[in-house]
Amino acid sequence: MVFFPPAQTISTGLVVAIVGFFSSFPIILQGLVAMGADADQSASGLMAAALSMGLAGIALSLWKRQPTSVAWSTPGLALLAASALPEHGFAGAVAAFLFAGLLTVVSGLWRPLGRLAASIPAPLAQAMLAGVLLALCLVPFRALAEAPRHAVPILLTWFVVRLFSRPFAVPAAVIAAALVTLVAVEFQVPLPEQLISRPVWVTPEFHLGNILSIGVPLFIVTMATQNIPGIAILKSFGYTPPPGSLLASVGFASVVTAPFGSPQTCLAAITAAMCASEDSHPDRSLRFWSAVNGGIFYCLLGLFAGVITAFASLAPPMVLGTLAGVALLGVFANATFAALENPKYREAAAITFLVTASGITIFGLGAAVWGLLIGGLVQTVSQLRMR
Template sequence: MTAPAPRTLTAARGQTTTTGIVTALVGFTSSFAVVLAGLRATGADPDQAAVGLVTLCVLQGAGTVWLSRRHRIPVTLAWSTPGAALLVAASGTASGWPAAVGAFAVTGLLIAATGLWARLGRLVAAIPVTLAQAMLAGVLLPLCLAPVHALTATPLVVAPVVAVWLVVHLLAPRWAAPAAFVVALGVALVVGVQDGTQSWPGLPSVTLTMPVLDGTALLGLALPLWIVTMASQNVPGVAVLAAAGYTAPWRPTMLLTGFGTVLGAPAGAHAVNLAAITAALPASPEAHPDPAERWRASAAAGWTYLVLAPLAPALVSLVAGGPPGLVESVAGLALLSTLAAALLAAVSDPDDRVAAVVALLLAASGVTIWGVGSAFWALVAGLLMRTALRASAARRGA
C-alpha cells in the first residue's frame, strides 16, 4: 500500500480545516440572533448579553477542541438554539435576570446528572417525541412569525433581510441565515448612523450575576430548557455521529457541557450541548476522506469559535443600535427549518396528533399560570391528553 503523496495529504488537511471553519461560521451566524434575543428576553442588558455570548463561544469552542482531540472523533459542541428560542417564549415569566441565571445553572446540573445516571436519561427518552417536538414547535411559532409582523410594521427595514434570505435559501440553503444576518447588520448600521444612535462599540462591562433559585423559573424555564436541549440537541447530535459511523462519548460530553453550563451561567450562558445540524459537516467525507482524521475538522471549528468570541460584543452593540424587531426577524428566519422539522415530528404519530396539537397551541399561547410559563404547561397538558386518549381507545377496544 503506497503512502499518500505529500501534496494530496496537504490538500486533505486544508479541506479539513476549511470545513471546520465553515462549521463554526455557519453555527455562529445562523443562530447568533436567536441567542441574543433569548438572553435579552429573560432580562439581560446589552452588556450582560454580550458577555453571555462570549462565554458560550469560549465554552463550546474549548469543549469542542478538548473532546475531539481526546476521543479522536468529530465531536462538535454548540449553544442551545432551541433553548434560546424557549427563552424568548418565556419572556417575563422568570423573576428577573438573576432568576433566569439560576435556571441556567440548574439546567446545567440536570444535563450533567443525565450523563451520570442512566435512569435520568431514560426519563428523558420516555417523553414522547411527538409531545417534545410539539412543545418546541409551539415555542418557535411566535418567533417565526416575527418577520411577518416586522414586514408590516417596518417594511423598508426588514424587506431586504427577507429578500436576501429567500434568494440565498434557493441557491445555498446552508448560507441563507448567515446571509440574512449580515444584511441585518448592514441595515442596523445604516439606520443607526442616520438616527445618530450608532456609536463605536466598546468593551462590555463584565459583571457576574449571582444565581437566584426561583420556583417558577425552575418549573417554567429550567425544566423545559433541559428537555428541549436534550431532545432537540443532544439526542440528535448523538444520532448524527452514529449515522457517520461514530459513537459519541455520552458521559464525558454530558459532564463537560453540564458543568460548563453551570460555570458559565453567572456570565449568561444558558446551555451548551452537542451540535445537531452543523455536526454533520465535520463528520462527513467533505471534511476528510479518512474517517480517522475528521476529528481535526471539529478541532478547527472549536478554535474558530474561540476566535469569534471577541467579536460578540461588537455585534451586540451594532444590533442594539438597529431598529426594533430586526434581531427577532433574523431569528425567526433562522428557525424556519427547525420549526418545519418539529411540526413534522409532532404529527408523525396519528394516535398522538390531538395531544400534540394541544401541546403546540398551549406552548404558542405564551400564557403564564401561577408564574410558570407556557412551555411547562404545554408538556403537562399534552401528556394528560395523550394518556386520556389512549385510555379511551383501550376501553373501546376491550
C-alpha cells in the same frame, strides 16, 4: 498520528463556525434580553456561550478522536425569547440555566434520569418546541407590514441565497441586516481596548417558579432536539460516541459558564453532520480536526461578542426579530412535522402545541410546562382507553 490539522479541516471548521454562530446569534441576544439581561450581560452571555461550545468542542474532539461538534441550544434560546421575565430578573434566569446544566450532568452520570428524559414522547417535545417558536417565526411577516424597508432586504436576501446554499442563507441575511443597520444609524468604530469582550458575573437567585418554568423546559427541549439527535448523527456516520461522558461534559460546561450569562451548552446536530461527512475530510479518522478547528473559530468570535452586541443594539425595530424568525423557520418546520407525523400522537401533540403557543401562565408556571403536562395527560388517557 497527525499532530497538525489538515488544511481541508481548517476550511470546514471555519464554515462550521460561520454557520453555527451567525445563523443563531440573534436568537441568543433575543433570549438574553427577554430574561432581563442588560447590554453588558448580553455581551458576556454571548461570549461565554461561544467560548463554552468552542472549548468543549475542542476538548471532546481531541479526547474522543471523533468530530464532536458542540453548540448553544438554539431551540432552548427560542424558549427563553418567548418566555416571560423571570422572578429576580436575569439573576433568576441564571439560576435556571444552572439547574438545566446540572440536570444534563446528572443525566450523563446517572442513567435513570437520562432514560427518563429520553422517554418523553418525541412528538410532544417537538410540539412544545413548535409552540414556542410560532410567535418568533411570525415576526418576519409582521415586519413586512410594519417595517417593510427593513424587513424586505433581509427576507429577500435570505430567500435568494437559500435557493443556492441553505447553510449560508441566514449568515447572508445577517449581512443584509448589518447593511440595513448601517444605513439607518450612525455606528462608531470601537476603540482597540473595547474590541475584546469582558465577562460579567451574575450571582444566581434561585426561585422554584423559574426552575420549573425555565430550567426544566430548557433541559427537556435541549435534550430532545440537540443532545439526543447530536449523538444519533455521530452514530449515523459510523462513530461510537459515549452518551454518558458527552452529556456530562456539555452539562459541566453549561454549569461553569451559566453565571456569566450562557444559557445552555449542548451537542450539535447540523454542524456535527458537517464535521462528520466526507466533505469534512476523505479520511474518517481525521474528521475530528474539523470540530476542533470549528471550536477555535467559535472562541475567536466569542472574544468579539461585545462589538457584535453593541452593533446589534443599534438595529432598527424588528430587524433582530426578523433575523431570529428566518433563522428559526427551518427548526419550526421540522418540529411541526415531527410533532404531527405520527397519528398515534397527533391529537396530544396538537394540544401541546396550542397550549404552548397560547403563552398562558398558571400558578407561576409558563405555557411550555403546561403544554407538555396537558398534552402528556391527553396522550396517557388516550392510550388507556385504547387498551
